[in-house]
Amino acid sequence: MIEIRWHGRGGQGAKTVSQLLAGAALRSGRYAQAFPEYGPERSGAPVKAFNRLDTKEIRLHCSIYEPDIVVVLDPTLLHAKEARVTEGLKRHGILLVNTGQTPEEIRALTGFSGRIITLDAEALARSVGTRFSNVVMLGALARLLGDIALEDLESEFAKLFGEKALAINVAALRAGFSAMTERLGQKPLEAIS
């Protein structure tokens, strides 16, 4: 089982991308759960969303305390003490951050000793005409996971977006996917699965 925690701010679509990922994972033949940090939603406040992905039926119905992957959608959360983005993150896990900074700079900031991958998702989103960098990060994560098909994500998108928004979001998704391909080179994710 792979457990993922998303950190964003209310309104940035952490919950939405977690559901899109779970829907695509299901299409790709995996069992999946997506759930937000429950409670009243406040725009701009730090929020979390979660995914479990497995090849077997998932029966756990509790929160995730030791994720394999943490995705940070908003780099300002790295400075927000209450967000605690690396809390419980497995030592051999992965910290994926939307930032223009380097992994070394993020390591200095968070103290996380495991694998750190950074991606300027905001710039990539802008380049395709959207402000929703969460979709770029979703594309990057899908590539990182390795067995979530881009077509399955796009099928999930088609349920959510109208024609024009669909084209832009698919472009953002693919931008993230390609950027991660460059980051990874030939190194897939077998370390945690």
Added chain:
Amino acid sequence: MRVATAPAELLLLTGAEAAAHAMRQLNPDVVPVYPITPQTPIIETFAQFVADGLCDAEIVNVESEHSALSAAVGASCAGARVITATSAQGLALMLEIVYIAASMRCPIVIAVGSRALSGPINIHCDHSDSMMARDTGCVQLFAENAQEAYDLMIMAQRLAEDRRVLVPVMVMQDGFTITHSAEPVALLPDAIVKEFVGEYEPLYSLLDTDHPTTQGPFALPDYYFELKRQQVDALEAARTVWLEIQRRFAEISGRRYEGFFEEYKLSDAEYVLVLLSSTAGTAKVVIDRLRRRGIKVGLIKPWVFRPFPARELARALADRRAVAILDRAISLGSWGPLYLEISAAVGRYLQKRPVLYNYIYGLGGRDTPPELLASVVTDMCNEADPTVLRYLGLRE
């Protein structure tokens, strides 16, 4: 209840969406609702289905849950198939009319996202609201996950409308943990559900002016008692009808709900956990882990809380070393409601009784990770004192 379907045939739905799909397929005539907090997304999703023309129910938006169920009772007495949904304070406000709906034998299905009652104001999951309604005369069904929430809604409609039963049926799913979490669900084809529940034919209808009836009159000391006895019989009949319905449901779905509770790794279990709803899923994972260490532990997860399956539960608990009953609600000044029922059942039916423990857990949405559930089994193995009420995950 295991989902035996391949992932490709499953949809990713929240528990609330799954219940809304069941409502769409059941196609009630009237759905009176209070659409504002503490409503769940069940109604939001269902209202979208109606707006999209996917079913032709009449949604009646009212100013409170008290009014919602009052309108439901009126529509039901007029002969309509009626479903509503609520949660927490909403069910509390509805409660006066829940008793009336049950006594007037209205087969209304009420979908409940189980949540804590104020105060303090909370909104998160526990079973305080559902347990508050346990003496109303309704059937109460508890779902572990989104799949069960969907399945139980469909079975609930047929159970409520069976002429041997004719009482409201509440279908509980855990607030947020299930209502707002997305997971794989297998839906039945619309036509199969339609055929399974059939057309509702009311026994008496206020709109049938050729056969006028009086409904909801006074019943003073000369009749009230006898009418209550009839409600007892209705819930007794619900036991038989439930067993019939689950067999028929297995035929159309391949999903088996056998009896009144799910048994997980129970046959040789020396230690047993008994609990309702979503935490049962986590408990199964814990049981698998503990069994790998040689501890013989199993689970009982009741689907049916009202009518309470006392005899069947007592039989399932006979010859166990110890049983821990986990309650996500507390009868303040006493112990947990599930414990009290099981304690009475064991006392009534068993000569040789297992040691019974009662744990209160998860109030106000407090999370219950696997380690906490494992600690309960450790307590049982260590023969902890069973005469004290225990709390799981509480800071003291």
